Structure formats: C-alpha cells, structure tokens
Amino acid sequence: MAVAIITGASKGLGRALAVALARQGWDLVLDARTASVLEESAREARAYGTRVVALPGDVTDAWHRAALVAGARELGGLDLLVSNASALGAEPLVRLEALPPAGLRAALETNVVAALGLVQEALPLLRASAAGTVIAVSSDAAAEAYETWGGYGASKAALDHLAAVLAVEEPGLRVWAVDPGDMRTDLYQAAVPVDDDSGRPLPESVVPGFLRLLAERPASGRYAAPELLGVEA
Template sequence: MPVAVITGGSKGLGRALALGLAARGWDLVLGARTAAVLAGTAREAEAYGTRVVAVPGDVTDAGHRTELIAAAGRLGGLDLLVSNASVLGAEPLVRLDAHPLAGLRAALEVNVVAALGLVQEALPPLRASAAGTVIVISSEAAAEAYETWGGYGAAKAALDQLAAVLAVEEPGLRVWAVDPGDMDTDLHTAAVPAEGEHRPAPESVVPAFLRLLDERPVSGRYGARSLLVSA
C-alpha cells in the first residue's frame, strides 16, 4: 500500500485528507501537536482497515520531523508528503502596522522553515518511490493582497516559491502547491472570528486532491475549487 505523511493531520483539512486517503487504502503517518485529538483521527482512519501511526509533536522540532519520516519507513517507504501544518502569526489577523514581529517569525518558522526541513528529511524515500509526491498547502493570500492577511500571506508565498524551486530541482517528483480555498476550519475562525459567513467543510475539497493523485499533472500551483469545477 502507498504511504503518506500528513502534518497538521488531526483536524481540519489534514484530518479530511487522512480519511480520504485511508478510504483508498493508503497507510498513514499523521503528525500534530495535540496528542488526544490526533489519536482520535488515527482511530477514524484505522476504521478503513489501513495502518495509521500517530506521531504527536511540533513540526518545528527537528526530532519530530525525523520521527515522522522514520515511521513512514517502518510502514514500507514514503510516496506522499503533505505539508499542512500552519499557523497564522497573529490571532485574529491584524494590519501590517500592528503585526507582531514575533508572530511573523513564528509563521515563517512553521509554514516555511519547518516545511523545508521536513522535505529535506523526506527526499531520500520520496526519490525511491515510483510516485514520489510533495503537496504543500497554499492559500489565496499567497497570491492576492488582502487587508490583514499580509504576514500569513507572505509566509505562504514563500512556501509556494520553495515548492516551485523544489519541482525544478527534483524533476523525478511531483510537487504541487494547492490552494484549498476558504474552508470551515479552526485556523480560519481564529483569523477572522467575527466574519460569520458560511464556509465549505474541508471534506468538500478532498476530491480535488485525489484527482491530482490520480491524474498526476505536472508540478505547479493548483486551486482545489478550479479542479473540482473542471472535473
């Protein structure tokens, strides 16, 4: 069975992707900071009859990143890395003139530095896979200028660029930066708690990710909603 590592895998999009892959028979390594919530998601995925390893920890910790990839190795290798763990840098979001610099550093550390560190750990087994794939979770804020989204958007834009360069440097892999669009997640609620609008569930975009895995288009940046419309 193919093996995937998903960071931020306990809830939101990470959980939705984990269950979507488990339903297809993927073995999973799931990482997240909250052990109890992560264990619950692992049990949900295991109900599909797949093997699931829950690895609680912080993706900024090099030891945790090493443990994630080692767990994948014990399952037989690594075919897919999903870099989903993310922080906003300020909750709720604020204008740049008030953005805490410590928060921006935290966003860059989690969303960019840790993501690259994990890719570096994962490259040997990904190169050995016949279908080695990296997916980084992007955001519309990485490409568009929205008031108060500057810090988070800058971090996601940096992540997009890392993915684009990785695709050039690793032509044997598929590397996709995927913008899932607005979703009903804790992250979005923390970003704009008073917004009060209805947003789609994370599960609604899982078919777009599965389509990418099925069709394996060239490396690049994709919008999940666009993939669903064109399906």
Template sequence: MPVAIITGASKGLGRALAAALAGRGWDLVVDARSAGPLKEAARELRAAGQGAGRGAARVVALPGDVADAGHRAALVAAAGELGGLDLLVNNASALGAEPLVRLADHPLDGLRTALEVNVVAPLGLIQQALPLLLMSSYLPSYEEFAAPAERTFHDSGDDNGEAYDSHPYTENARNAGLSVSPPYMGTGGAILNISSDAAVEAYPTWGGYGAAKAALDQQSAVLAAEEPGLRVWWVDPGDMRTDLYAAAVPDDDASGRPLPGTVVPALLRLLDGAAPSGRYTAASAAAATGEVSVR
C-alpha cells in the same frame, strides 16, 4: 500499500484528506500538536480503511510540532518503518497573529513563527523525506488502488488566471532542461504543500500569513525545478470552514463556507491524474465535479 505523511491531520483539511487516503488503502503517518484530537483522528482513519473493505489502515500518530527537527525526523522514520514514502503533505500551518492584525501592528515574533511553521518546517521535512520520496514507485503502486482518470486540468477562468503564472518553471521541471525531450513524468513520490490565495492577493490583515505562504509557493516552484523526478504541487484550497479561519477572523460568519471535505476530491484528482508540478486552485465547484483548476 502506498504511504503518506500528513501534517496537521487531527482536524480540517488534513484529517479529511487522510480519511480519503485511508479509504483507498493508504498507510499513514499523521501528526498534530494536540495528542488527544490526534488520537481520535487516528481511530477514525483506521476505521476508514476497514470500512472500505481493505482491512484497517496502518496509522502512526505522532503528536508534536513540525518546527521541531527531532519530530520531523520521527515522522520520516515512521514512514520508513511502514515501507517507504509516496506522498508528503505539508498541511500544518500557523497564522502568526490570532486574530489577524494589520502589518503596522503585527508582532515580529508571530511573523517568525508563521515563517518557521509555513516555510522552514516544510523544507526541513522535505529534506528528511527526500531519499524515501526519490525511491518511491509512486505511480505504479498508486494505480493499484485508484481508478484511472483522464489527465485533464481546466483553467479556472478567473482574473487571477491571467495575472499569476501557475508555474513559470514547469517546462524545466518536466523536461529536466532538455529542450528536445518529451514531457518528463517522474515515477518518484509527490509533495503536496497547502498554500492560500493570501499568497497572491493583498488582503488587509493577512500580510504576515500571506507572506509566509508566498514564500512557500516560491520554495515549492524552485523544488519542482530542482527535483524533476518528483511531483510537487502547491495548492490553494479556497475558502473553508476551519478552526484556522475562525482564529484568523473570529467575528466573521463562516457558516456559509464549504467544509474541508469538499476540497478533497480535487486533491485526489492530482493523484489520480499524475498532475505535473505546479500551483493549483481547488475551488468548491471544481472539487464537486472532480476537476482541478490550474493557475
């Protein structure tokens, strides 16, 4: 069975993606800072695999903080005990200020926390997980559980598609620097880093969080260039109705925002299509049709 680590999996997008993977036969290592909600999520994830007729998914739930190096090591060790690691999802996040405030008022300790959780911790986890990811036979093992999908990715057609280069290093990442070689698709594992439109747009009060996500984007792009044997995706999931957004902007009515589960089909599309490394958006319309917008 393929194995995934998903951080921040007790609720929101992390939990929704974990449930979808469990239903496809994946074994999971999941974490969150709160033990109670994580334990409840783990029960749901095991049932998701069983409900799909595959038997209960193996789920290791480890409460802890991704900013803690010992906790990160425990996550990777648990994946190794399940047989390896095929997908690492860096989903856990921190705003830096709750509610969000203008940069003039942003607490510096809060910014340090945002950078630690959104940038330093993902890299630390990637460093720990890299040996297992490089040994992964990700694509062959995954195709046993996923229906074949066309490797087609559709441009979003919005203004940002022209203003922002989705992955200026894609050619190097895919061809490993060989100008005459065909596109290189590694058979190792995949890394999915959850980004935000605040990484590329200047929204008032989102400066600290946006700066952290922008750093995560650049870190992901460099990683993709350095590790052509892996797939590295950094994805803006779009607006969602989550506890994180409620904490960021508590006075905003989020009832009309889509639930995190609506984004999951777009993320699965990356897996099914063996998408090349790059920055992707997963707009709600694209998620509903199974299409992924790349920008």
C-alpha cells in the same frame, strides 16, 4: 501499499484528507500538536483497515520531523508528503502595522522553514518511490493582497516559491502547491473570529480536488482545489 505523511492532521483539511486516503487504502503517518485530537483522526482512519502512525509533536522540532520520516520508513517507504500544518502569526489577524515580528517569525518557522526541513528529511524516501509526491498546502492569500492577511500570506507565498524551486530541482517528483480555497476551519475562525463562516464549505468538500491530482498526476505546479473540482472561485 502507498504511504503518506500528513502534517496538521488532527482536524480540518488534514483530517479530512487523511480519512479520504485511508478509504483508498493508504497507510498514514499523521502529525499534530495535540495528542488527544490527533488520536481521534487516527482512529477514524484506522476504521478503514489501514495502518496509521500518530505522532504528536511540533513540526518546527527537527527531532519530530525525523520521527515522522522514520515512521514512514517503518511502514515501507514514503510516496506522499503533505505539508498542511500552519501558523497564522497573530490570532486574530492584524494589519501589518500591528503584526509582532515574533508572530511573523513563528508563521515563517512553521509554514516555510519546517516544511522545507521535512522535505529535506524525506527526500531519500520520496526519490525511492515510483510516485514520490510533495503537496504544499497554500492559500489564496499567497497570491492576493487581503487586509490583515499580510504575514500569513507572505509565509504561504514563500512556501509556494520553495515548492516551485523544488519541482525544478527534483524533476523525478511531483510537487504541487495547492490552494484549497475558502473553508470552514478552526484556523479561519482563529484568524477572523468575527466572521460568520457558516456558509463556507467544509474541508471534506475540497478533498476530491486533492484526490484528482493524485489520480491524474499532472505536471508540478500551483493548483486551486475548487478549479480541480470545476467550481467557480
């Protein structure tokens, strides 16, 4: 049975992806900071008969990252690591002139440093898998210059580059940075609370793009979920 770790799995894209993988028979190790909401995700995934380990905690904590990998080991190994947990750096987002350095450090710590730390912890299990895969959830803000998205975008650009280098250093793995596109999520609402996001697609609508990657296993690289679905960005 395939095993996946998904961070930031209590809601939004992480939860939608967890449920979709559970539906396909994956066993899961799920992470989020809020235990009660994480347990709701785990309960929804377990409805499909899969084994689910829900571990509340903060991915910036090295002990917590080790516990996530230990949970996968207890399930039999690790085939997929999804780094989805994200921090904005400021809520709501602000222009660079007003971005607190501490906020930028927090975004980098969660979105980049913790993601690398989890990969380092998980590499022995990923290398042992016949289909070891890392998905770094990116953003179009990593490649485009949007006002107020500078700190968050910089952290996601750094994550993209780490993923690209990891792919070169670990040719036996698939390493994909995936831009899910615009979605209606709590993260986006916190970033731009004045926006009306009712017209934005739900996270569930982009999950088939991730599933296509897992099914077809193209070369390591950067992908956009809408393009994988044949949707014009």
